[in-house]
Amino acid sequence: MSRPFPPPPFRIGDLVVDPPLLQAPMAGFTNAAFRQMVREYGGVGLIATEMVNARGFAWMDEHVAEHPERLWGVADEARPLAVQIWDNDPATMSKVGRRLVEEYQVSVVDINFGCPVRQVTEKAHSGSYLLRTPGRMFEIISRLVKACAPTPVTAKIRLGCSPETINCNEVARVVEEAGAAALTVHGRTAKDMFRGHADWDRISEIKSHLKQIPLIGNGDLDSAQKVVDAFKRYDVDGVMIARACLGRPWLFAQAAAALRGEPVPADPSLAQQRDCMLHHYELVKQRFGEEKGTVLMRKYACCYAQGKYGARHFRSHVANVSSADEFYRVVEEHFPMKSKEEMKAEMA
Known part of the structure; x- marks a missing residue:
């Protein structure tokens, strides 16, 4: 199917998403430091937090007067910003959604109906587990929409729980009828986890089952x-x-840039990518301190090295660092400074 190009901005309620590019909520990764890195480079129309356990939020609020660590930075950072929450209880979800709107003034409240992780699905009967009960989804969404108004509520789903039980078209209709302002679809089933390839034909097919809310692939x-x-x-x-x-x-x-029809900026040089990673590390340390920040940064450092020549060697060293001195030393000695293409050229 040929589509209009360049794609125009779209609306989630009254919020204009321009450009129509969204950063996904990712547990353990999309904290305030990472979100700041994305903002500094630009090009994203809507940024999202890590997914927040609504029941945990409510418990902390009632017992220890604290809010989840995953809401670090949310109150003060730039907008627009979406916060994603998960649980299976409509009352808890609506209560937490209202707090996010009133206290944090978030731009969008997103509901996670797509997480395939066993701890969320089988143990908590939340995330993608709820795809098997569209009626429950309707109740959660409709309650949250009322609680959060006029702030828009959105939903993220998968194609279904398994390849044998794909029901995304039915679920999409339920999401819209319940009052959600947009739907995001990951093109795999929960059983697939992240294996194989996303089915964009299935994602695209969902559009004909929606009357007016935007579809995000x-x-x-x-x-x-x-x-x-x-x-x-x-x-x-x-x-x-x-x-x-x-x-x-x-x-x-x-x-x-590509969507505007402009030349696509080249990837930063490997030296610039290393400096980007070190800047990211400083942001993490500012929030968590040296010890915890260094441990947290290990997984980000592995992401920065991914796909480069010597990435495995670097990962084996950075995975054990526990102090800033160790981190800087490992980066200086082992961070990949040549791409795989450069190494192939040298060896040819």
């Missing part, structure tokens, strides 16, 4: 060209970039 978008192709080939209003941006916060700026 998600899955396997790891380059500016793939973002362009998604808009040209599939019936979506926006796209969401997830894992591919973790070590490449500049990916949104590249995709935005």
Whole structure:
């Protein structure tokens, strides 16, 4: 299917998402430090937090007068900003949603109906587990929409719980009828986890089952060209970039340029990427302190090295650092400074 290009901005309620590029909520990764890195490079229309356990939020609020660590930075950072929450109890979800709107003035409250992790699904009967009970989804969404008004509520789903039980078209209709302002679809089932390839044909098909709310596609978008192709080939209003941006916060700026028809900026040099990672580390340390910040930064450092020559060697060293001195030493001695292409050229 040929689509209008360049894709126009779209609305989530009264919020204009421009460019139509969204950063996915990712547990353990999209904290305030990472969100700041993405903002500094630009090109993203809507940024999201990590997913927040609504029941945990409510318990902390009632017992210890604190809020979840995953809401670090939310009150003070730039808008627009979406906060994603999860649980299976409509009352708890609506209560937490209202707090996010009143106390944090968030731009969007997003509901996670897509997480495939066992701790969320089988143990908590939340996330993608709820795809098997569209009626329960309707109740959660409709209660949250009323509690959060006029702030828009959105939902993120998968195609279904398994390849044998794909029900995304039915669920999409339920999401819209319940009052959600937008729907994001990851093109895999929960059983697939992150294996195989996202089914963008299935995502695109959902559009015909929606009357007016925007459809956002998600899955396997790891380059500016793939973002362009998604808009040209599939019936979506926006796209969401997830894992591919973790070590490449500049990916949104590249995709935005491509959508404008401008030359795509080259990746930063490896030295610049190393400096970007070190800047990220400083932001993490400012919030968590040296010891905890260094441990937290290990996984981000591995993302920055991914796909480079010597990445495995670097990961084996950075995985054990526990102090700033160790981190800086490992980066100085082992961070990959040549791409795989450069190494192939040298060896040819």
